[in-house]
Amino acid sequence: MEAAKQFRKRNAILACLQGTTSHPSAEMVYEMLQKEHPDISLATVYRNLARFKSQGLVNSVATVHGVERFDAMTHPHVHFICSSCDAVIDLPQMEIPESLSAEAEASSGCRVQDCRLTFTGLCGKCASK
Amino acid sequence: MEAAKQFRKRNAILACLQGTTSHPSAEMVYEMLQKEHPDISLATVYRNLARFKSQGLVNSVATVHGVERFDAMTHPHVHFICSSCDAVIDLPQMEIPESLSAEAEASSGCRVQDCRLTFTGLCGKCASK
DNA sequence: ATTTTATTTGCAAATCATTCTCATTTACTT
DNA sequence: AAGTAAATGAGAATGATTTGCAAATAAAAT
Numbered sequence: 001m002e003a004a005k006q007f008r009k010r011n012a013i014l015a016c017l018q019g020t021t022s023h024p025s026a027e028m029v030y031e032m033l034q035k036e037h038p039d040i041s042l043a044t045v046y047r048n049l050a051r052f053k054s055q056g057l058v059n060s061v062a063t064v065h066g067v068e069r070f071d072a073m074t075h076p077h078v079h080f081i082c083s084s085c086d087a088v089i090d091l092p093q094m095e096i097p098e099s100l101s102a103e104a105e106a107s108s109g110c111r112v113q114d115c116r117l118t119f120t121g122l123c124g125k126c127a128s129k
Numbered sequence: 130m131e132a133a134k135q136f137r138k139r140n141a142i143l144a145c146l147q148g149t150t151s152h153p154s155a156e157m158v159y160e161m162l163q164k165e166h167p168d169i170s171l172a173t174v175y176r177n178l179a180r181f182k183s184q185g186l187v188n189s190v191a192t193v194h195g196v197e198r199f200d201a202m203t204h205p206h207v208h209f210i211c212s213s214c215d216a217v218i219d220l221p222q223m224e225i226p227e228s229l230s231a232e233a234e235a236s237s238g239c240r241v242q243d244c245r246l247t248f249t250g251l252c253g254k255c256a257s258k
Numbered sequence: 259a260t261t262t263t264a265t266t267t268g269c270a271a272a273t274c275a276t277t278c279t280c281a282t283t284t285a286c287t288t
Numbered sequence: 289a290a291g292t293a294a295a296t297g298a299g300a301a302t303g304a305t306t307t308g309c310a311a312a313t314a315a316a317a318t
Contacts, residue, residue: 006314009267026305032280048266054135063192066304093236097226101248102274107222109253110209111212111293119230124238135285138296151312155276175276177295195275195305 009040013048017058017072023079023088025067062088062118075113082123086128089123137186138162142177145245146187146201152208190223191247201210205244211252218252 017024024032030045049070059087061071061079064086078091094117103113119125125129139192144152145161154159159174178199181187190200198217207220223246230241250256 007266008313014194015221035138039268043269043306044267048190050306059242063195066195066197068195068304078233080233080237080241082239083242089239090238091237091311094229094232100223100246104207104209104220104248108209108218108220109256110218111251111256112209112218112248113212113250116245116247117229119233119239119241119243120245121242122150122240123141126238127238137284158294168297172277172298173296179277197275 010038010051011045012040013045014072017052017070017090021090023061023071023090025045025069027067029070039065040087061116064071064088070104078117078119080119080121080123083120084122084126087123091119138166138173139180140175141166141169142174143181143201146181146199146243150219152190152198152200152219154198156196158199190245193229193232206224207248209248209252211251211255213251213255216252220248 012033013029016029022033023030026042026045026049029049030042032041033040033045045049052072053060053070056074057072059071059074060068062081065080069088073090076096078094078096080089080091081087082089082125096115097118101115104110104115105112132253141162142158144236145158149161150223151157155178156170158178159171160167162169176186182189184200185203186201188203189197191199191210192196193210193215202219205225207223207225209218209220211214211218225244225246230244233239233244234241
């Protein structure tokens with residue numbers, strides 16, 4: 001059984017994002033793909049991340065120290081950013097209350113398309129140091 | 130009655146942020162100060178914004194198209210970002226439920242220091258076009 | 259299968275926001 | 289007035305991201 005020849009690198013980039021919960025940056029994706037595709041270019045990673053974003057396959061969930069972090073999970077969820085180690089962590093147990101978006105629209109006249117809830121602080125590891 | 134001579138530009142930068150609800154970027158602050166201080170340098174704006182941030186006088190509330198946006202309001206509140214015109218708008222009517230941070234800590238073992246709730250969509254103006 | 263056409267990619271240069279260096283200016287202290 | 293420390297301006301440096309372009313790859317047409 002062969003991997004499809006089409007879009008080999010593009011698919012690898014998407015698979016990389018889908019196979020991790022670490023919310024990597026473009027550079028992190030590039031490094032993660034080095035073994036599998038030693039000849040990949042960083043520009044290709046950026047290009048395809050931009051494409052995925054415009055297709056709704058991938059979201060940018062945060063910008064940490066000026067670096068964009070990505071997530072292949074399209075279902076909106078809650079994140080935690082560690083200010084010590086810069087980890088971006090899912091909080092899958094938590095739900096964003098449905099009512100919030102409606103409340104926002106009602107109180108402001110805006111049309112809400114997306115809602116993001118992000119905590120900052122110290123992750124478990126860093127807190128215990 | 131005279132304005133203090135001390136820190137004239139620094140104070141102007143802080144006053145600028147405190148006198149607007151538009152969540153400007155460093156560059157926008159720089160432009161807003163052109164009349165009052167035509168000789169100010171962009172580096173000074175960046176330097177002082179960084180200082181204010183580390184002093185807790187100013188928060189960075191969002192990064193829009195790679196550009197950091199600032200807010201002199203330290204009381205945590207809810208924001209709306211228009212994906213069409215890039216406005217960052219306060220939703221002062223809305224409260225972030227107190228319980229959320231506690232829930233996040235309980236479910237994750239993280240120590241929450243800050244909580245940010247941000248909606249994205251079309252602002253009133255852009256929605257009616 | 260071979261030619262034609264369109265898409266994807268690598269590389270390097272360009273861009274843009276932000277930070278840094280360093281010489282100068284400003285304000286405070288004596 | 290002279291000394292000292294902090295703040296500033298100007299421009300160079302940095303770092304992330306984007307872009308231009310030519311080469312490689314894949315798809316379509318023959």
